[in-house]
Amino acid sequence: xxxxxxxxxAILYLSSSSExxxxxxxxxxxHKYESIEHAHLLIKSGNKTVESIRIDSNGHFQIQRYxxxxxxxxxxxxxxxxxxxxxxxxxxxxxxxxxxxLPVVYKKNIEKVICPKCGKTDRIIPISYGFKEIxxxxxxxxxxxxxxxxxxxxxxxxxxCMENAFSPQWYCKRDKLEF
Ligand SMILES: [Zn+2]
Numbered sequence: 253x254x255x256x257x258x259x260x261x262a263i264l265y266l267s268s269s270s271e272x273x274x275x276x277x278x279x280x281x282x283h284k285y286e287s288i289e290h291a292h293l294l295i296k297s298g299n300k301t302v303e304s305i306r307i308d309s310n311g312h313f314q315i316q317r318y319x320x321x322x323x324x325x326x327x328x329x330x331x332x333x334x335x336x337x338x339x340x341x342x343x344x345x346x347x348x349x350x351x352x353x354l355p356v357v358y359k360k361n362i363e364k365v366i367c368p369k370c371g372k373t374d375r376i377i378p379i380s381y382g383f384k385e386i387x388x389x390x391x392x393x394x395x396x397x398x399x400x401x402x403x404x405x406x407x408x409x410x411x412x413c414m415e416n417a418f419s420p421q422w423y424c425k426r427d428k429l430e431f
Contacts, residue, residue: 271318274340276350278311278327285417286329288354294326294334299428324369327354332416336368336431355418358431367424368431375425380408381415394425
C-alpha cells in the first residue's frame with residue numbers, strides 16, 4: 253500500500269470513531285475515607301492500560317480521546333490496586349458527564365455478586381489481600397492465573413499485599429476483571 257493510501261485509510265478509520273469528551277466526578281465520603289489525592293483513572297483495553305489520567309483533589313477528571321473500541325475505566329488510589337468503574341462503549345455519545353461514587357457497591361442476585369461487565373454471577377470469586385485469615389489448602393491455575401483454595405473449600409484470587417478503602421473485592425474469571 254502506498255503512503256497516501258495508508259493516510260486515507262487512517263483518516264477514514266479515525267473519522268468512523270469520533271472524539272469523545274468525557275467529564276466526570278468521583279464522590280466519596282470525605283469523613284470516612286482517606287483522601288483521593290494523587291489518584292488516577294486508568295483507561296484500559298483488555299488488561300492493558302492505554303492512558304492514565306489524573307483525578308484532582310475534588311474528584312474531577314476529564315478524558316478527551318478517540319474511542320476506536322470499547323474501553324474500561326478503572327480507579328486507582330495510592331496504596332491499592334485498580335478497581336473497575338465503568339465501560340465506555342465506542343458507540344456511546346461523544347459528550348458524557350459521569351457521576352461515580354466510591355467505594356463501588358455491586359448488585360447482588362440472591363446473595364451472589366453480579367459482575368458489572370458480563371452481568372453474570374457464576375464465575376466470581378473473592379479477592380483476598382495478604383491472605384490474612386485464610387488457611388490455604390491448595391491452588392489451581394487457569395489461563396495462566398493462579399487461584400488459591402481455602403480450608404473451607406472457597407477459591408480466592410490473590411490481590412497482593414497492598415489494600416486501601418477503595419480496593420476491589422471481587423474477581424470475575426470470565427472477564428479477568430477486578431471490581
Ligand atoms: Zn464478568
